[in-house]
Amino acid sequence: AQSVTQLDSQVPVFEEAPVELRCNYSSSVSVYLFWYVQYPNQGLQLLLKYLSGSTLVKGINGFEAEFNKSQTSFHLRKPSVHISDTAEYFCAVTTDSWGKLQFGAGTQVVVTP
Amino acid sequence: SQTIHQWPATLVQPVGSPLSLECTVEGTSNPNLYWYRQAAGRGLQLLFYSIGIGQISSEVPQNLSASRPQDRQFILSSKKLLLSDSGFYLCAWSPGLNQPQHFGDGTRLSIL
Numbered sequence: 001a002q003s004v005t006q007l008d009s010q011v012p013v014f015e016e017a018p019v020e021l022r023c024n025y026s027s028s029v030s031v032y033l034f035w036y037v038q039y040p041n042q043g044l045q046l047l048l049k050y051l052s053g054s055t056l057v058k059g060i061n062g063f064e065a066e067f068n069k070s071q072t073s074f075h076l077r078k079p080s081v082h083i084s085d086t087a088e089y090f091c092a093v094t095t096d097s098w099g100k101l102q103f104g105a106g107t108q109v110v111v112t113p
Numbered sequence: 114s115q116t117i118h119q120w121p122a123t124l125v126q127p128v129g130s131p132l133s134l135e136c137t138v139e140g141t142s143n144p145n146l147y148w149y150r151q152a153a154g155r156g157l158q159l160l161f162y163s164i165g166i167g168q169i170s171s172e173v174p175q176n177l178s179a180s181r182p183q184d185r186q187f188i189l190s191s192k193k194l195l196l197s198d199s200g201f202y203l204c205a206w207s208p209g210l211n212q213p214q215h216f217g218d219g220t221r222l223s224i225l
Contacts, residue, residue, distance in 0.1 A: 032211045043119075043203055043216035044157075051211065090156065099145055099211050100172075105156040 002027040004093050006104035013081055013111055021076040021107045023091030033074040034092045034101065035065055044090060050074065061085070086111045115140035119204050119217035127225050132177075132191040134220050136204030139185065144206040146187040147214060148179055151201040163187060199224045 007022040025031060032051050036044040048059025055067040065076045074091060088108050092101040116139045126132060138144050148160040159172045161179035169179050176195050180188045187204060201221050205214040 034213055036216075041219070041221065043218045044205075046213050046215065049213050094211055096211075099207050099209070099214070100147075100159060100162060101157075101214060103157045 002031065002093050002095050002102050004091055004102050004104040006091055006107050008107050009105065010108045010110065013109065015083055015111055015113050016080045018077065018079050019081050019085075019109060021089050021109070023074045023076065023104060025072050025074065025093045027072070027093065027095050029095050032094050033067060035059065035063070035074070035076050036090045036092060038088045038090065047076070047089075081109070081111050083111050083113065085109060115206075115215065117204060117206055117215060117217040119220055121220060122218065123221045125223045125225060126194050128196055129193050132189070132194050132198070132222070134189040134202055136187040136217055137185055138206045141185070141206070141208060143184060144208060146181060147205040148187065148189050149203040149205065151203060153200070157203065161189070194224050196224050198222065
């Protein structure tokens with residue numbers, strides 16, 4: 001079975017600074033990877049996905065992530081954050097034909113002026 | 114375009130009362146459907162998923178059940194709620210195998 005580890009439970013960052021959220025997974029077969037963002041009291045919104053092809057994936061709101069098969073990682077990055085990026089971010093992986101997602105525990109990003 | 118609707122947005126129920134949360138998807142057919150629960154400060158736990166009408170799979174034993182009476186309708190139910198059923202319930206759909214899931218806005222359920 002696959003598992004997902006988000007290494008940081010909370011990441012404080014200043015406005016306009018870069019941010020990286022770390023995600024590692026374990027799986028013995030090919031994976032499909034996703035990052036979601038959740039604003040307070042809302043559902044999850046898809047930021048980006050890796051299904052196949054280029055290992056550098058660009059998503060919405062200026063986020064990007066890089067799939068590294070050898071390190072089993074899918075870290076999320078943004079070169080310059082805004083106050084509005086304050087939210088919780090979830091990494092998710094699936095290898096199942098049903099498309100069931102295994103979510104990480106989440107990383108809370110707090111952007112301050 | 115496809116949309117997903119969940120209601121109600123918030124719900125306060127006494128222990129031992131029944132529950133019915135509804136989720137509907139528009140703009141697609143034969144979606145995969147999912148119910149998740151998110152407890153405070155924790156990640157998402159998959160409760161049920163469905164690949165078609167009347168086909169429900171349960172991920173964890175619990176006090177809840179799910180039904181799919183129509184292609185784009187997914188209902189989460191309980192006959193008698195427990196305090197431990199409190200949480201944020203999310204419905205999601207995906208168009209097919211290994212495709213991204215798209216989430217509704219959630220229902221915050223508080224049990225008193």
